[in-house]
Amino acid sequence: MNYSKHETAIIDDGALIGNETRVWHWVHICGGAKIGTKCSLGQNVFVGNRVVVGNNVKIQNNVSVYDNVTLEDDVFCGPSMVFTNVYNPRSAVTRKDEYRDTLVKIGATLGANCTIVCGVTIGKYAFVGAGSVVNKDVPDFALMVGVPAKQIGWMSRFGERMDLPLKGNATYLCPHTKDQYVLSENGVSLV
Secondary structure (H helix, E strand, O other), rough: OOEEEOOOOOOOOOOOEEOOEEOOOOOOOOOOEEEEOOOOOOOOEEEEEEEEEEOOEOOOOOEEEOEEEEOOOOEEEEOEEEEEEOOOOOOOOOOHOOOOOOOOOOEEEEEEEEEEEOOOOOEEOEEEOOEEEEOOOOOOEEEEEEOOOOOEEEOOOOOOEOOOOOOOEEEEOOOOOOEEEEEEOEEEEEO
């Protein structure tokens, strides 16, 4: 075991956990879960069987990552944010064969108390504001806020709002990293 685990954490047999990952108080990781290296799973996190978590992912307190969710490398899940996996749940109707896949791409941030409705893709380095409800796909680098979430801008890999219009053609140079971004009809891309 090359990861650290608090004594109250439950890790079911079969779970794969990468080196240098930290598993905090009252975490439950199901046996089919795959978790990368250098991750942090905060207090009271649940990770389902059919979940893949990349490297250097931070899952803050009180987050449940249900089946059919994939988190790529460097994803940040803020405190008490919510994933779902059934679009139209009913207690009296079994829908375990109707789980919808959710993909959160590299470097994305999901703010505290936001909700990600199942079946969507969150683009690379996108930023979902605290309390927002995402019910459709999010473009790479998009800044999303509100209920339902709407795009209000663009975020850099450094995690700061870029001075770019929502549409059109423009460029932006990050003052911190010197990364250059190009806005076109296809959205924002990193040069």
